[in-house]
Amino acid sequence: MHLETRIFLLAGGVIILFLVVNLVRTRRLKEEFALLWLGAAVLMVLAPLGLVDLLDKLAYAVGIEYPPALIFTIAVVCLLGILFQFSLRISRFSDQIKVLAQEVALLRHELETIRQGGSDEVKHAEQG
Numbered sequence: 856m857h858l859e860t861r862i863f864l865l866a867g868g869v870i871i872l873f874l875v876v877n878l879v880r881t882r883r884l885k886e887e888f889a890l891l892w893l894g895a896a897v898l899m900v901l902a903p904l905g906l907v908d909l910l911d912k913l914a915y916a917v918g919i920e921y922p923p924a925l926i927f928t929i930a931v932v933c934l935l936g937i938l939f940q941f942s943l944r945i946s947r948f949s950d951q952i953k954v955l956a957q958e959v960a961l962l963r964h965e966l967e968t969i970r971q972g973g974s975d976e977v978k979h980a981e982q983g
Contacts, residue, residue: 861903868899891937 875892878884884892898906907926914925 864899864903868896868902871899872896 871892875884875889875896879886879889910926911922914922917925919925
């Protein structure tokens with residue numbers, strides 16, 4: 856890897872590291888997502904320090920003729936893992952939103968009943 860490329864990756868990793876720490880500090884990024892970005896930043900810092908050479912050797916050992924294909928494969932697998940995590944989170948949030956919407960609807964109905972002077976009906980419903 857050329858010296859310019861190593862410097863660029865090192866600078867990019869340090870910048871991402873700084874940004875992620877700042878976003879977590881200002882509470883604009885949750886810690887659980889920050890771990891993924893911190894991991895990416897650390898890899899970008901370690902890559903120019905010899906990680907790429909190690910991955911090249913690993914690619915040849917596994918039988919991959921073009922070493923960047925191994926890096927690309929690892930990146931795709933990591934992205935699929937992130938997408939799976941986001942899918943789980945979206946599913947959980949959609950269930951929570953449905954429950955909250957139902958609770959709001961019940962509270963609105965109860966409020967309308969009280970406004971219409973049917974407070975006896977509400978007391979009867981709470982007892983029964």
